[in-house]
Amino acid sequence: MKQRSLFDVISPIMTGPSSSHTAGAVRLGLLARNIYKETPQKIIFRLYNSFAQTGKGHGTDKGLLAGLFGYSVDSEKIKNIFNEPSLKNINYAYEYLQNMDRHPNAVDFILEGKINMTISGNSVGAGNVEITKIDDFTTKISGEYNTIILFYKDKPGMISKVSTIIQKENINIASLDCDRNARGQTASMCICVDGQIPSEVISEIEKIEDVYFVRSIKKLED
């Protein structure tokens, strides 16, 4: 569970006007950036429901783009991000949809470049966010902790192999979530840890047989 803080109610210092629709959008962009780890050449932002209806007036479109390129929630660049010279050559577009199966403030980042990836997330209120899907895999990434995410073949012993590697570096696991599409199919593991994640941990996990995808996702700054 999240440790409650005084600064939950007197922060963040942010670009207005909405913690869910502006700061939340920036934070979703930042998390997508931390997951994708490349510079996308082409981006489609697919905004759903309230994000689609009131997003323009709240700068949700600007926030998502700014976050994806590493600007923080209090950046003065967000307001004029569409005129930012460093983003001149990036090809991006927005789509606005209604889908009541999705969260009121949902977005898909459809990223093309060295690799192609679709990342989905929600802004759940007061600037808090969650990444719910990477490609076809369900995730639960909130950015509150440094997180390791991996997809692998569902079979016995995988948790033990991964946790052994983490334990060797003396890293404390704060939470561990597993999920799978179906028995014997693809499974996902989401591990939140205290402290930093050394790159050796990731490369060791990558070596485990039947691990398809591993990412170390840096937690979001306050």
Place this chain on the structure above:
Amino acid sequence: MDFSINTFEKLLSICESENKKIYEIMQEKEAFDFDIDVENVRNRVAKNIEAMKSAIKNGMTSKEKSYSGLCGDDCAKLQERYKKESPLFGKIYEKITTYALATMEENLRMNKIVACPTAGSCGIVPAVITALSEEKGLNKEEEINALITAGTVGYVISAKVAMAGAVAGCQAECGVASAMSAAAAAQILGGNERQKINAAILALKNILGLTCDPVGGLVEIPCVKRNVFLAIHAITGAELSLAGIESKIPPDEIVDAMVQTGQLMSPLLKETSQGGLAITKNGILISSKL
């Protein structure tokens, strides 16, 4: 020492047994929970105060409209009036009302503000603390004490309900901001710990049922002007409390009532823009032109 503070009774009993003020207990708790020094906590609070003051300063000199074009020049209008006619309730009233507008207008211009507790209620706490600080001549440390006191009120309430209009209506945004400000005002004006909480709770009690029905889903109508009203509302809470007028219903029960009221409130009135102001004839007209 048991360090969980999830109710006002608990907070006050710790203050009593430790013989410390609310801000002292809260800064120690924050430092303990996040394994940092009290000095770190206070520095971060100081940074927030700086950001609040910059927003006020910038907002006081701008007339730039929001993206929707609906709002952005009210602070200038109010200052014009005060130039011609001094406000009925004096300098502090003048400052609170203009500062609240200044901050909220900065917010809708997509400029920098401090969410307190949310962006839609970001004008209230800064207006009250800054106006009182300037008029009472507070130093930096006293300002920090006031903002931590305000934050503690929001912290305790948020143990029971999320600070979001979608969860409990505007009670949980401008309502809580007003309660936080009332406690800060009581801190600045020299109240005791029980009076600070009582000030907050009197403010909260008198906004129970406040809905969140923004026109077109934007943080503009009624949010901008509502920040002004609820900043002034906070001062009433502080004045009554410092006179020894107590809420007959204890603080934690008021919070329970607020949570229950939030649960009973129709979803149409909780940040969905499907009821109330949002669907008035002109609310719909404005929304259709966005």
